[in-house]
Amino acid sequence: MEPVLSVKGLGKSYVRNRFSGARTLGDGHANLFSRRKDGGGKETFWALRDISFDVMPGEVLGILGSNGAGKSTLLKILSRITAPTTGEAILRGRVGSLLEVGTGFHEELTGRENIYLNGTILGMTRSEITQKLDEIVDFSGVAPFLDTPVKRYSSGMVTRLAFAVAANLEPEILIVDEVLAVGDVAFQKKCLGKMKDVTSEGRTVLFVSHNIGSVRQLCTRGLYLKQGELLLDSPDIDEAVFQYMHSGATELAAQWHSEPEPVSFDCFTPRAFYLADADGNVLDRPAFADEEIQVHLEYHEQAGSNVAAGFEVSDAVGNVIFWSYNSDDYRFAQTANLEERHEYTTLPVNCLNSGEYTLTLVAGIHGQRSLLPVRESTIKLRLEVEGNKQRATHLGQRRASIIAPILYWREAN
Amino acid sequence: MSTQVISAAKQMNLFFRLQEAWRFRNVLLTLAGREIKIRYKQAFLGLLWVLLQPLTTALVYAVIFGVFARFQAGEGVPYPVFALVGTLFWQLFARSLSAGSTSLVSNAGLLGKVYFPRVYLLLAPMLVAVFDFFLAFVVLIGGSFFIFGLPVSIGLLVIPFLALWTILFAFSLSLVLAPLNGLYRDVGLTIPLLTQLYMFATPVMYPPSIVPERFAWIVDGNPAATLMALSRWAVLGTDCPPVYAIALLLGIPLFFIAVGFRVFFRIENTIVDRI
Numbered sequence: 001m002e003p004v005l006s007v008k009g010l011g012k013s014y015v016r017n018r019f020s021g022a023r024t025l026g027d028g029h030a031n032l033f034s035r036r037k038d039g040g041g042k043e044t045f046w047a048l049r050d051i052s053f054d055v056m057p058g059e060v061l062g063i064l065g066s067n068g069a070g071k072s073t074l075l076k077i078l079s080r081i082t083a084p085t086t087g088e089a090i091l092r093g094r095v096g097s098l099l100e101v102g103t104g105f106h107e108e109l110t111g112r113e114n115i116y117l118n119g120t121i122l123g124m125t126r127s128e129i130t131q132k133l134d135e136i137v138d139f140s141g142v143a144p145f146l147d148t149p150v151k152r153y154s155s156g157m158v159t160r161l162a163f164a165v166a167a168n169l170e171p172e173i174l175i176v177d178e179v180l181a182v183g184d185v186a187f188q189k190k191c192l193g194k195m196k197d198v199t200s201e202g203r204t205v206l207f208v209s210h211n212i213g214s215v216r217q218l219c220t221r222g223l224y225l226k227q228g229e230l231l232l233d234s235p236d237i238d239e240a241v242f243q244y245m246h247s248g249a250t251e252l253a254a255q256w257h258s259e260p261e262p263v264s265f266d267c268f269t270p271r272a273f274y275l276a277d278a279d280g281n282v283l284d285r286p287a288f289a290d291e292e293i294q295v296h297l298e299y300h301e302q303a304g305s306n307v308a309a310g311f312e313v314s315d316a317v318g319n320v321i322f323w324s325y326n327s328d329d330y331r332f333a334q335t336a337n338l339e340e341r342h343e344y345t346t347l348p349v350n351c352l353n354s355g356e357y358t359l360t361l362v363a364g365i366h367g368q369r370s371l372l373p374v375r376e377s378t379i380k381l382r383l384e385v386e387g388n389k390q391r392a393t394h395l396g397q398r399r400a401s402i403i404a405p406i407l408y409w410r411e412a413n
Numbered sequence: 414m415s416t417q418v419i420s421a422a423k424q425m426n427l428f429f430r431l432q433e434a435w436r437f438r439n440v441l442l443t444l445a446g447r448e449i450k451i452r453y454k455q456a457f458l459g460l461l462w463v464l465l466q467p468l469t470t471a472l473v474y475a476v477i478f479g480v481f482a483r484f485q486a487g488e489g490v491p492y493p494v495f496a497l498v499g500t501l502f503w504q505l506f507a508r509s510l511s512a513g514s515t516s517l518v519s520n521a522g523l524l525g526k527v528y529f530p531r532v533y534l535l536l537a538p539m540l541v542a543v544f545d546f547f548l549a550f551v552v553l554i555g556g557s558f559f560i561f562g563l564p565v566s567i568g569l570l571v572i573p574f575l576a577l578w579t580i581l582f583a584f585s586l587s588l589v590l591a592p593l594n595g596l597y598r599d600v601g602l603t604i605p606l607l608t609q610l611y612m613f614a615t616p617v618m619y620p621p622s623i624v625p626e627r628f629a630w631i632v633d634g635n636p637a638a639t640l641m642a643l644s645r646w647a648v649l650g651t652d653c654p655p656v657y658a659i660a661l662l663l664g665i666p667l668f669f670i671a672v673g674f675r676v677f678f679r680i681e682n683t684i685v686d687r688i
Contacts (some may be wrong), residue, residue, distance in 0.1 A: 080528035085420065099526055121527045122527065
């Protein structure tokens, strides 16, 4: 089978004016009249560099990368909005693209007029559009406002209409950039469903979104771009997601070691504090909500001091999710009078929501005093929870709640 | 299934561009239709504006130059009709030039969202202008023929060609000015001023006979002036411009088109990055 899209050595550079944004001759004349070879006052910036990949019909490509990685530039080139500086791309089939919000709508025209305008620009004939009109109107849900100028629409309505036109064009290649960010949850679901339909018909989708949940749910393959370069092209979307998530690691890590300088809090001297996967290996990647995540703690305690050590789990916005002490579980019988200890526990499976968490080490002696209060503790770990492998597909997105436990449901009789 | 090649290496050749233009032909009509709709959407007087604009302008010229200054348009030529023909053609030219040269900037939103041959953004408002022109021409010139009892001549058949050549001239200039305006907004700001100066240099409101003999070459070398002279010759039977003036009228826009397309094609693929 022939690839529906072949990209070879694609690159795009911009010439940036140091006089930022030359808008009038006065600003730009230095460049206009002094065409020096060294490009005085100019610098070349590569938004994309040597990108190559092939896409087969029916593939759903998720393009990942942080802001400025070149995702939108890539989609713009493939939509022929702007030309590449190097390389080429061969597209076999009609391309429907939805770049950001409000694809080429005109404010003064009504919804209906805009559907025709947009449809023609996307390459449909008038009769094709008329055929599809009901479907488009139905999908977008703007039927009562079809003959109202688009300037009176809410931004959500504009997006819905734009998506409806692009998706119902039946393009061989559908390019979608970050449109789901605006719609409400119901519409996002509808869009995802539509994109699934599109792919099940053997069409190809290129999808950019910062919503990792929907990327993982929809895409069969992932590209990970970083600073204009294609770092990873993986047939496993999860791998690409991991790469992407991992790259954004902050100063907090998944492990903490006391070396080279041991720190001591009275009779409690932590040695190591780290996250591990089910096999006990350090977890230096995002975790799934339904996988076993271990929290290991190695410390030294003065014999007989009866230290209770544990951690606080808080989320990215500072909600304290829960605390846990090694003394919580009565079944856990610590070996008495051991000085060097290595203990671990397992975080509740299917409980944490997607997101970033901070684990803060705490210690104290129950009923007496705090050794390492949470406010003073700088021993912190970062845990990234991303999606859920086993969860029902419609739950691909983050729940609007602090935790997202999966409860066990069964028939009543 | 159509195959498209997006490439940095090779410039699209003319054949390919024509193919593209044909494939996207609906876009031109839709864009032009859009312009017409938008213009009349919130205008109470609607189509009446198309008639009022040239009519009032021509009446002012007729009063100032025909009545006050007593310019002679020619034997048996009523000055109001003389001014009206000039005004209609000049407004067609000026509107096409102004809309064409600012079209890339004013449609920057569309440029950044969808692909189609960019040249249609220039052409669409000109189609609208020529549509308005014919409407106004038929009503106003027809009306004045009736009022002044002028003889209908076979020369009127030339008018459509002159109108098309007028927008071709405006189009040829816009091919260079539109991308330039994208890079430097000064261009867009300067065009109304230059257009006005150009109007005074062109016998629109005054007859070419008042230009002194030693400046006659300026009039003859000016394609717009030749267009004015030819249109009045066609409608009113005034003097036909010299052959070399007609040759320049045919040659200059074609030269600008050749240059303009080279500039435009070079820049159209990346203009969106710089607007």
